[in-house]
Amino acid sequence: MESLPDALLTMVLWHFLLIVFAGLITYPAFRRRCSSIYLLDFKCYSPPASFRQPMAAFHELVFLDDRLDPESKDFLCKILEKSGFSDEIAVPPSSAITPIRRSLTFALEEATCVIFAMIRDLLSGNRVNPRAVDILVCNSSMFSPTPSLTAMVVNEFKMRSNILSYNLSGMGCSAGIVSIDLARDVLRVHKNSLALVVSTEVLNMNWYVGKNTSMLMTNCLFRMGGAALLMSNRDIDKRAAKYELQHLVRTNNGQDDQSYKCVYQDVDSEKKTGVSISKDIVNVAGEILKANMKTLGPSVLPYSEQCLYVWSIIKKRLGKIGKREAYVPNFKKAFEHFCIHAGGRAVIEAVEKNLQLSKDDVEASKMTLHKFGNTSSSSIWYELAYLETKGKIKRGDRIWQIAFGSGFKCNSAVWKSRLSTQTGTENAWKGKIETDVAKLENSL
Template sequence: MVISLMEDVKQLWLFHQHNIFIYAAIMILVSLLYMATRPSTIYLLDHCCYRGQPHQKARFHQFMEHSSKVDDFHESSLEFQRRILERSGIGEETYVPSGMCEIPPCMSLAFAREEAHQVIFGALDSLFLKTSINPKDIGILVINCSLFNPIPSLSSMIINKYKLSKTIKNFTLSGMGCSAGIISIGLARDLLRIHRTTSYAVVVSTENITQNWYFGNNKSMLIPNCLFRVGGAAILLSNNSGDRRRAKYKLLHVVRTHHGDDDKSFYCIHQDQDKDGKVGISLSKDLTWIAAEALKANLTTLGPLVLPIREQLYFITVWVRRMLLGDKVRPYVPDFKLAFMHFCIHAGGKALIDKVRKELRLLAVHVEPSRMTLHRFGNTSSSSIWYELAYIEAKRRMRKGHRVCQLSLGSGFKCNNAVWEALSDIKPTPTVPWDDCIHRYPVET
């Protein structure tokens, strides 16, 4: 009987043997197809922020002294700038360009190029030193700078300085405001996923303010003089799974929303000429309200990607009740503290940080990196979120598995965010911009 059973099994195997090989081949083919088409995980190996030179520090009395020697400013304009400085949340150790340290200030192209060289090369030199990466191994380069666009481009300037590969895919993003840093990250991510043979991408986020200082008397255009300061960051990304062990973070999401179809949003941050023909950046009185509306739209898209199911269901329930009963039901703002341990909110100004904190019902510790970055470095535009991430790391608060939301707002009007997950406990390194002053923070602002 045993012999008969074994014979039956043998016959069954011979009968299905051909089909089993076909099934196995199909499974292998499907697995290979999945591996080839699934999105690559993008890793952040490291990031470095530029810190200005001591002689560039903008002490309040020096700032006002230099401003008073500009004949174009009326007395009321000087008093207005003094009040803005006192209420801005900015400290006295921020940096201005070398051209602004001259008396009278010098806004020449040469000084603008000097600022670009100092900031961009300073951040990249630190990045290459920390990561030991060979610049020739970089396959993708993305730089964003809204207000300074020389010829050749800023990306070409970097390629020339570091003798990058002749086949490098390089991009220079201009005119996209303070939220352009996240746009650059999103572009680099997409390119790394398309060009799978390329391992490394470098993103540089900065702003150049030498030629964009306003010397007129329109108060809405004077505010940027008091808030914007020198700064920049360089970020190294990789699509190589072998880099996971030495990477700091992996990228989970990039969410972008744009309200440029609305006129109020479009014109709330606007480069224009005043009645005397002087060019400046005008900030609308409605800026914080417009930012709040853009934030709500952005978080509506982000929420389903990051919030726990229970929180999503509660939000949908309240939304349906409001649709049926109208304003009788109070709107519910999801608790994003359940999704993120840390927040890096663009340090655009004290009022902006306060507004975002109120909208998201955040605690003081969640906005501390933004407030302290504003105090120490000022509004460094698109790079501010990287100074904030460096602050969290310098405070030794980033642990394995922690999620951090980088949230940026800027002209257009745009609200963008990037979500990262820490792959290990992050320890500060000597090259972070906070290394010699972190012990003094947080401070009262």
């Protein structure tokens, strides 16, 4: 006769298997009812060589800024030296003037320079008339002018008067996936439509000249960049589409005070405005990633991995595995590629450790941080472009994009490749691919 704990385990396991079986039956029918969302193409901003800011140029910029005290100058240079940035990192011309002067004019020049260039390349490269775009979504966390960024795009490209436009601000580095989520929802309502999604960040308005070290961090981490995407639900685009959206999961831990204030815009003791980055950011990111994984896991993991995870939870609650952590599912069985937000070395390495990834799995993220810096919400697209340029994307491959942002948020997007890419695909990485990965590891 079975003991009570063993009988309970058997009953729970049978219930779990029944749920899995029911999912196998109903999931295909559910997928058929939901219209497919395709990613036709995307472009990342490629700054001209004249926008480069080598390490020595940053040092000079900092030491010539009389608004910064000696301790702040030393801190900025020390942080940048540990960042692993290459000398190809770019900033807008307004952020290379001594001293840096925050100005609406400079910010608008920066925004239009990045956004218009990306959209022009994307539309012309895919032979899409701007008036064919039905939905427009723009996100920029720290810069929200009037008229909005979407209005600027509509005006520049003379788009239709009945275009559905949405402007997102204040949502941090994970806003790119929020924009995709919004575009997906609108596409599900408006059939046979084409959506343009633009993700960027404007640097000029965010240079901090106070003494708060947590606010000085932003001067070192963020650099110039952006991405523009063409999404569609049209059947005629199915054959030409690069990717198909499989899953999208958003996790917001804003109800927790520590998470809420992890990345926070405020004024310091001298009434100077800046964005502080808490020392707790790695731990906060790790916890919210686990929560996001718990939601995403059942949709993407093989049933064998799900069973192992559930079984470890049951055994732990019954005290059969002591105080050990529950089984960590092997997400490499669900995805061929990982695009982790290039927020900084610590964030990438924390995700690498938590997901038990290899150096090859995080190469795209580390290379993006090395060559472009933290480009905020667009960093995951530089990473996907890197994988394409290296010829690593094969037909049927699954890509997991992971983005973190203020709030604190962790958002995931899962794409399935519909085409194989060839080595040397031209994009923002042209002439920037680092062949010596060991050299990269030493710099990071």
